[in-house]
Amino acid sequence: MTEKKNTGNEYLFELALFLATSARNCIDEPPLYGPFRLLDALSRLSDFPEHASGLDTDPFLKKVKIFVEEKKFLVMSDVEGFTKAADELIETFAKELKRRSAHSKNDEQKGSVH
Amino acid sequence: MDVFEAIKGRRSVRKFKLKGVERELTEKLLTAACWAPSGGNIQPWKFIVVEDRTILDMVRKISPGYFGETPLAILVCSDKVRAHKVGGLMGRDYLSVVDCAMATENLVLAAYALGLGACIVKSFSYVAIKEILEIPQGIEPELLVVVGYPDATPAPPRRIPLKENTYLNRFGQSFQTAEA
Numbered sequence: 001m002t003e004k005k006n007t008g009n010e011y012l013f014e015l016a017l018f019l020a021t022s023a024r025n026c027i028d029e030p031p032l033y034g035p036f037r038l039l040d041a042l043s044r045l046s047d048f049p050e051h052a053s054g055l056d057t058d059p060f061l062k063k064v065k066i067f068v069e070e071k072k073f074l075v076m077s078d079v080e081g082f083t084k085a086a087d088e089l090i091e092t093f094a095k096e097l098k099r100r101s102a103h104s105k106n107d108e109q110k111g112s113v114h
Numbered sequence: 115m116d117v118f119e120a121i122k123g124r125r126s127v128r129k130f131k132l133k134g135v136e137r138e139l140t141e142k143l144l145t146a147a148c149w150a151p152s153g154g155n156i157q158p159w160k161f162i163v164v165e166d167r168t169i170l171d172m173v174r175k176i177s178p179g180y181f182g183e184t185p186l187a188i189l190v191c192s193d194k195v196r197a198h199k200v201g202g203l204m205g206r207d208y209l210s211v212v213d214c215a216m217a218t219e220n221l222v223l224a225a226y227a228l229g230l231g232a233c234i235v236k237s238f239s240y241v242a243i244k245e246i247l248e249i250p251q252g253i254e255p256e257l258l259v260v261v262g263y264p265d266a267t268p269a270p271p272r273r274i275p276l277k278e279n280t281y282l283n284r285f286g287q288s289f290q291t292a293e294a
Contacts, residue, residue, distance in 0.1 A: 017175050025238075076271060
């Protein structure tokens with residue numbers, strides 16, 4: 001068995017297929033599989049720049065992926081832990097959102113003419 | 115391997131080594147599956163062994179519950195026509211499903227005893243798997259078992275203690291056990 005790296009288009013197609021099959025299966029599956037699939041999709045999405053030309057790897061999203069991979073299977077055994085991890089993830093995202101907003105505001109101010 | 119050791123030691127493995135599974139071992143897994151109990155001895159199971167890399171890749175892509183790459187997947191299907199013919203409505207609608215589940219349990223226990231890892235996957239697209247594996251009408255995909263040499267084995271999940279799910283003589287009456 002050999003590992004083959006997908007092209008951007010192949011990777012995108014695979015991700016789209018994952019979303020489509022997950023959407024259908026989530027109708028019948030345990031309700032917690034919905035958030036689980038979304039987190040799994042987030043993890044897969046974080047890898048997209050590695051397969052697509054013209055996109056830079058996002059270090060924040062790479063860290064997010066590591067976190068999600070560590071925690072996602074808690075859904076099978078520890079719902080409370082899974083929920084806590086999801087909250088922790090959102091908190092990390094919120095902090096990153098603030099950091100990026102401040103950064104882009106600074107950039108705007110630097111670029112504006114007074 | 116002692117059967118109780120296999121039952122307690124088996125885990126759902128989701129990370130595998132890049133090493134193929136020998137055909138001889140695959141045959142042992144299938145033999146173990148075929149020796150499962152079967153209501154009315156219907157033996158409604160049909161197995162599709164997927165070893166072809168391209169087909170495996172397609173099956174993985176349409177199965178959100180299929181984690182990691184594996185060299186082998188076995189789809190356990192029920193033959194509804196045979197189940198109906200031999201076992202009537204109960205055979206078709208109930209026994210065929212539980213028989214396939216029992217066969218699958220035998221298969222994953224055998225995998226563990228042979229040093230393999232396996233994970234039972236129900237989260238696959240029913241429509242897509244029928245298309246990809248060219249499954250005819252009357253044959254229903256029940257469970258997909260992904261198999262390979264384990265690269266990581268998860269910790270055991272908590273089990274509900276017997277005192278919470280077992281009763282003595284009548285429902286609700288406590289069943290005393292030595293377990294903590």
